[in-house]
Amino acid sequence: MEPTSFLEHIWIARWPLASGVGLTLIISFLAIVAGTILGIGVGMSLTYGARPLRWLVRGYTDFIRGTPVLVLVLASYYVLGTIGLQLGPFQAGVLALAVFCSSHVGEIVRGALQAIPRGQTEAAKAIGLTFAGTFIYVLAPQAIRQILPAWVNTAAEMVKASTLLSIIGIGELLLSTQEVIARTFMSLPFYFLAGALYFLINFGIESLGRLVERKMAVQS
Amino acid sequence: MSTNLVEIRNLHKSFGKVEVLKGVNCDLAQSDVVCVIGSSGSGKTTMLRCINMLEDFDAGTITIDGEAIGYDVRDGKRRRKPEKEIARQRALTGMAFQQFNLFPHLTAMENVTLGLIKVKKLGRDEATAIGERWLERVGLSSRRDNYPGQLSGGQQQRVAIARAIAMNPKLMLFDEVTSALDPELVNEVLMVIRDLARDGMTMLIVTHEMRFAHDVASRVIFMNEGRIGEEGNPREMFLQPKTQRLAAFLKSSSFN
Numbered sequence: 473m474e475p476t477s478f479l480e481h482i483w484i485a486r487w488p489l490a491s492g493v494g495l496t497l498i499i500s501f502l503a504i505v506a507g508t509i510l511g512i513g514v515g516m517s518l519t520y521g522a523r524p525l526r527w528l529v530r531g532y533t534d535f536i537r538g539t540p541v542l543v544l545v546l547a548s549y550y551v552l553g554t555i556g557l558q559l560g561p562f563q564a565g566v567l568a569l570a571v572f573c574s575s576h577v578g579e580i581v582r583g584a585l586q587a588i589p590r591g592q593t594e595a596a597k598a599i600g601l602t603f604a605g606t607f608i609y610v611l612a613p614q615a616i617r618q619i620l621p622a623w624v625n626t627a628a629e630m631v632k633a634s635t636l637l638s639i640i641g642i643g644e645l646l647l648s649t650q651e652v653i654a655r656t657f658m659s660l661p662f663y664f665l666a667g668a669l670y671f672l673i674n675f676g677i678e679s680l681g682r683l684v685e686r687k688m689a690v691q692s
Numbered sequence: 693m694s695t696n697l698v699e700i701r702n703l704h705k706s707f708g709k710v711e712v713l714k715g716v717n718c719d720l721a722q723s724d725v726v727c728v729i730g731s732s733g734s735g736k737t738t739m740l741r742c743i744n745m746l747e748d749f750d751a752g753t754i755t756i757d758g759e760a761i762g763y764d765v766r767d768g769k770r771r772r773k774p775e776k777e778i779a780r781q782r783a784l785t786g787m788a789f790q791q792f793n794l795f796p797h798l799t800a801m802e803n804v805t806l807g808l809i810k811v812k813k814l815g816r817d818e819a820t821a822i823g824e825r826w827l828e829r830v831g832l833s834s835r836r837d838n839y840p841g842q843l844s845g846g847q848q849q850r851v852a853i854a855r856a857i858a859m860n861p862k863l864m865l866f867d868e869v870t871s872a873l874d875p876e877l878v879n880e881v882l883m884v885i886r887d888l889a890r891d892g893m894t895m896l897i898v899t900h901e902m903r904f905a906h907d908v909a910s911r912v913i914f915m916n917e918g919r920i921g922e923e924g925n926p927r928e929m930f931l932q933p934k935t936q937r938l939a940a941f942l943k944s945s946s947f948n
Contacts, residue, residue: 594746595793595852599807599859600783602776609810613797690797692841 478661485652492648493669499644500631500673502566507573507630508623514574515581529578536575541633544568549640565637569630576626584618585611617688624681628674635670645669696755697722697894698743698863703752705738712738714918715752720863723892727905727926730915731941736898739915740865743896744785745778756784757862783811786856790868792848794840800827800851801836804858812859826854830884846877850884857888864888866897882908902945906930914938 482489517529536544548568552559559567588611596606638647649666653659698720705713712735720726728736741747743754745762751770754761761781764771773781794803801823808819827833830850832843840848849869857864866885870878882904889895889908899905905912906926914922914929914937922929922938933939 589791589793591789591791591793592795595787595789595795595855597746597779597782598744598785598787598789599855600779600811601807602779605779605810609806610795614795617797690841691839692796 478658481652481656481658481662482665485648485656488643488648488652489645489665489669492643492645493673495643495648496631496634496645496670497673499562499566499569499634499637499642500627503569503573503634504627504630506566506570507626508577510570510574511577512581514578515585518578518582519585533575533578536571537579541568541572542636542639544572545636545640561637561640561642565634565640565642569633569637572633573626573630576629577623580619580622580626581615584615587618588614617685617690620681620685620688624678627677627681631670631673631677695721697724697757698896699753699755700739700743701753701755703739703742703749703754705735705742705747705749712918713742713749716915716918716920718913718920718923720894720896723894723910725889725893725895725908725910726897726913727909727911728896728898728913728915729900729902729905729941729945730921731944734915735918736915737867740787740867740896740898743863743865744782744787746787748772756781759784779811783807783859784861785863785865786859786861787865787867788849788853788856788869790871792840792845792852792872794848794852794855796840799837799839800832800843803840803851804855807855807859822858823854826858827851829887830854831880844877845873846880849873849877849881853881853884853888857893862894864893864895866895866899868898868900870899870901900945902930902942914941916941 514529514533517525518533521529545565545568548559548571549561549564552564592610592614593606596610601609634644635646637644638650641647643651645666649662653662656662696719698718700716700718703713703716704711716735716739728739730736738747742749743756743761749762753763759781762773762778764773772778795806798806801820804823804826805816805819808814808822809816814822824833824836827836830853832847832850832854835843835847840851843851853869869885870881873881878901882901885895885897886908897905897909909926911923912926912929913920916937922933922935929938930942933942
């Protein structure tokens with residue numbers, strides 16, 4: 473009797489759960505994309521920026537990385553409003569995650585760029601490439617290979633961190649699961665289901681990452 | 693109008709408080725093969741790196757084919773040229789490095805053609821044809837699709853030389869190109885350089901291979917404490933050094 477009724481409950485709750493999954497995917501996607509774009513800027517500023525810019529960006533990353541994501545989420549929703557920047561819960565949530573993501577991606581990008589031997593830049597300059605050409609054709613392709621595994625990790629972290637948006641009332645997967653549980657009192661199976669769904673999402677991201685990594689691998 | 697391809701006048705360079713070049717003067721005529729010897733820290737490599745502006749220099753001038761490298765002097769003020777202009781001037785010279793510095797994510801052919809396509813703006817076919825010619829010249833046609841990680845040190849250095857020379861530079865700079873190689877791989881690289889010398893390529897070669905310098909150089913420069921200590925034709929210099937410094941250096945190096 474029990475399993476049938478659990479499956480029945482899933483069936484009844486299929487739309488709220490699906491919309492929870494959908495929202496989790498959308499939030500994670502937006503946060504990862506925005507955070508990555510911002511993070512590349514952060515990483516390049518840390519590597520090539522003039523000293524004042526570097527200090528400023530260093531302060532930003534250290535501050536963000538030292539702050540719990542939950543605090544960022546709450547601050548972005550409640551505190552920004554007090555300085556006249558009232559965001560809706562969705563925007564505030566995505567902003568907080570994107571900022572968090574950017575500080576991590578920034579460090580990954582900086583690390584990867586700095587790990588490339590200086591001789592690479594010198595050889596590129598020696599054949600007459602400008603800084604832009606050196607970056608595009610020589611440094612970036614090497615950095616990307618270095619960045620990819622850590623970046624996939626960060627992306628998976630973002631999916632997990634998106635659960636924190638439930639606290640400001642975003643109906644992502646965790647909150648919609650909790651709402652179903654409140655109705656059915658079946659906490660264990662539904663939390664298990666939510667866990668399995670998160671696992672599937674991250675498994676998908678990691679498989680994709682491994683595939684790209686394999687495709688880009690340089691023979692040696 | 694002078695007949696020299698390269699003219700270095702009163703070149704000065706410091707790293708912080710350490711003055712590495714203390715006024716170097718040096719000329720290269722077309723097809724000169726000049727080997728630069730001297731103990732480490734004497735400024736050989738720094739001089740080479742100033743010529744293609746991998747290092748900024750503090751005073752003096754470098755002229756290649758009548759063109760002032762790196763700096764403009766206007767109203768008595770010395771200004772670094774714009775980055776784009778410096779990039780263009782760097783392509784006047786080709787450089788081979790001690791550590792090869794091949795691009796690890798590109799094949800041998802792609803390493804050679806990158807500059808041709810992105811700097812010289814040649815079409816892919818034309819660039820590949822030039823790449824094939826030079827890879828054949830250094831004996832590596834069969835390795836064109838291999839990545840640097842699949843090549844031996846000597847092979848990598850030969851690809852690196854092909855990459856530099858494919859750009860058709862007016863002057864080739866070699867910075868201790870055999871120092872990082874296993875002894876049995878040194879010769880294949882030196883052969884390539886000898887071959888280029890026979891072709892009339894103008895070259896400035898920093899080397900520790902005294903025998904090679906003796907055989908291939910039209911002139912040898914002995915750098916000592918940031919200045920040119922002695923220069924002349926290799927036979928005279930190696931057999932009858934005029935300064936005690938050079939005599940001591942030759943004694944301590946493997947040449948005898």
